[in-house]
Amino acid sequence: MEILAFLFIGALAGWLAGQLVKGGGFGLIGNIVIGAVGSFIGGFTFHLLGLYSGSFLGSLVTATVGAIILLYVVRLAKS
Numbered sequence: 335m336e337i338l339a340f341l342f343i344g345a346l347a348g349w350l351a352g353q354l355v356k357g358g359g360f361g362l363i364g365n366i367v368i369g370a371v372g373s374f375i376g377g378f379t380f381h382l383l384g385l386y387s388g389s390f391l392g393s394l395v396t397a398t399v400g401a402i403i404l405l406y407v408v409r410l411a412k413s
Contacts, residue, residue, distance in 0.1 A: 343393050344369030350394075351401030355409070368401050376400025 348365030351372060360368060376396040380386065387396065 339390075340370070340373075341366055343390070343397055344373060347372055347394055347397035347401050350398045351405055354398075355402055355405040368404060369397050372399075372401025372404050373397035374400065375403050379403065 344366045345362060346365075346369065348360060348367070348369035351368060352360055352365065373393070373396060376399045379400065380396055387393070
């Protein structure tokens with residue numbers, strides 16, 4: 335059951351990050367990948383800042399912030 339929640343949060347976080355950074359989503363699989371990688375980046379970043387939330391909303395915010403950071407870095411690397 336946890337893997338389904340992880341995939342759902344990843345898809346939602348990837349879609350939200352796509353809306354905020356690029357202006358569109360990346361398809362279901364792309365959103366899941368971006369959100370999953372973003373959750374690790376966001377978790378690492380929030381850990382460095384001393385922040386932690388175990389709730390669904392906290393996980394979604396963490397993954398979305400991480401996905402935004404990921405998309406921003408990828409955009410910088412492309413230019």
